[in-house]
Structure formats: structure tokens, C-alpha cells
Amino acid sequence: MEWSINRGSHVCSLCEKTFPEEEVYLSALYDENNEFLRRDFCVDCWEKRDSENSFSYWKTKISKKPEKVEKYAKIDVFYDLFNKLENEEDLSRINFRYVLSLYLMRKKVLKLKSSRKSNENEYLVLHNVKEDNDTEVLKPKLNAEEVLAVTDEIGKLVNYTPQVIPDNAS
Numbered sequence: 001m002e003w004s005i006n007r008g009s010h011v012c013s014l015c016e017k018t019f020p021e022e023e024v025y026l027s028a029l030y031d032e033n034n035e036f037l038r039r040d041f042c043v044d045c046w047e048k049r050d051s052e053n054s055f056s057y058w059k060t061k062i063s064k065k066p067e068k069v070e071k072y073a074k075i076d077v078f079y080d081l082f083n084k085l086e087n088e089e090d091l092s093r094i095n096f097r098y099v100l101s102l103y104l105m106r107k108k109v110l111k112l113k114s115s116r117k118s119n120e121n122e123y124l125v126l127h128n129v130k131e132d133n134d135t136e137v138l139k140p141k142l143n144a145e146e147v148l149a150v151t152d153e154i155g156k157l158v159n160y161t162p163q164v165i166p167d168n169a170s
């Protein structure tokens with residue numbers, strides 16, 4: 001399980017300018033009708049964005065060619081998401097948070113302390129190494145395939161999906 005942020009010819013979702021090499025741009029996840037959507041912004045447009053439903057964001061720098069295509073996503077992005085999903089009751093969000101916790105455990109940001117059962121639900125008690133406190137994660141009844149599907153969904157959000165841009169677009 002490894003999520004990555006691609007470098008590529010990203011485009012600002014507001015002014016539609018293509019980010020040149022070495023440009024720093026910002027990406028935000030939006031919570032729209034209980035679905036996460038990713039949008040990229042140039043620095044100039046960042047302040048003009050609709051920040052109301054903005055859920056989580058991160059910065060990326062377009063690397064110089066011909067560097068490696070992929071750069072692993074910053075753990076901070078997932079850590080931030082994990083924290084913000086703490087009180088979500090929607091099942092897909094609970095699944096999302098559980099998969100994030102698996103990733104953060106692998107990255108040693110969270111450590112499994114114990115588990116407990118309550119009303120037929122199983123909770124993982126995790127120690128947050130960074131903030132030295134404990135947090136609980138509801139363990140959904142997911143099989144390995146379903147965990148992979150959620151992993152894939154998260155991966156798609158942080159990855160850049162190539163867009164077809166006409167040659168003379170301006």
C-alpha cells in the first residue's frame with residue numbers, strides 16, 4: 001500500500017494555466033455531497049478558491065524533467081485526513097479512516113495498542129506517536145478486497161489524473 005502524488009502537466013482549476021517546471025501549486029480535497037473531489041490551484045488562485053467545503057490540502061512542487069515520475073505522497077496529507085475524519089459516521093468515511101490508519105501504522109505514525117468491543121463493533125485503540133495521545137478507529141467489516149478498493153479510492157484522490165489538453169488551449 002503506497003500512495004503517490006504524480007508530477008505532470010497539472011492545470012490550475014480556476015485560471016486553467018498549466019503549471020511550469022518547478023512551480024509550486026496547491027491541491028485541496030473538497031467534500032461535495034459526501035464525496036471527496038480533488039482540485040489543483042496555482043498560487044495566485046489559491047486565495048480565490050471556494051474554501052467553504054475544502055477538507056484538506058497540500059502543496060506540491062513540479063519537479064524538473066526528467067526526474068522520476070512519482071513522488072510518494074506526504075504522510076502529513078494522510079495524517080491530516082485521518083484526524084479530520086475522526087467523528088464521521090458515514091460508512092464510507094469510516095472505511096476510509098480505517099484504511100488510512102493501516103497506512104499510518106505502517107509508517108509508524110500510529111501504533112496499535114489494543115482493541116475493544118462495544119455493541120458488536122470492534123475498535124482499534126491506536127497510540128498517536130506524534131501527539132502522544134490515543135485515538136480509536138472503528139474497524140469495519142471489510143475483507144482484503146474491500147480494503148484494496150478503498151486504498152485504490154484514496155490513491156486516486158491524491159494522484160494526478162492526466163487530462164487531455166488541446167495544443168492551442170489558452
Ligand SMILES: [Zn+2]
Pocket residue numbers: 012013014015016017041042043044045
Ligand atoms: Zn490559477
